[in-house]
Amino acid sequence: MAEQRSRKRRASKPKICRLCENKVHHIDFKDVEMLKKFQTEKGRILPRRITGTCLDHQKMLSTAIKRARVLSLVL
């Protein structure tokens, strides 16, 4: 009876990069509201496996968030 539970994957979150979808080529670090969507409430950057963001955009995001942090725009 050990293997009764098969690994359930949540199908609720689509793994599509939201930024690719919106054809975002540049992330403005002053766009705080947008950056916050990719952060936890404690100000940590959400990992890609949760947001589904592609590598390129994740790099842009982390750069933007770090810049915004320097200016105290986000946590």
Ligand SMILES: [Zn+2]
């Ligand atoms: Zn992307």
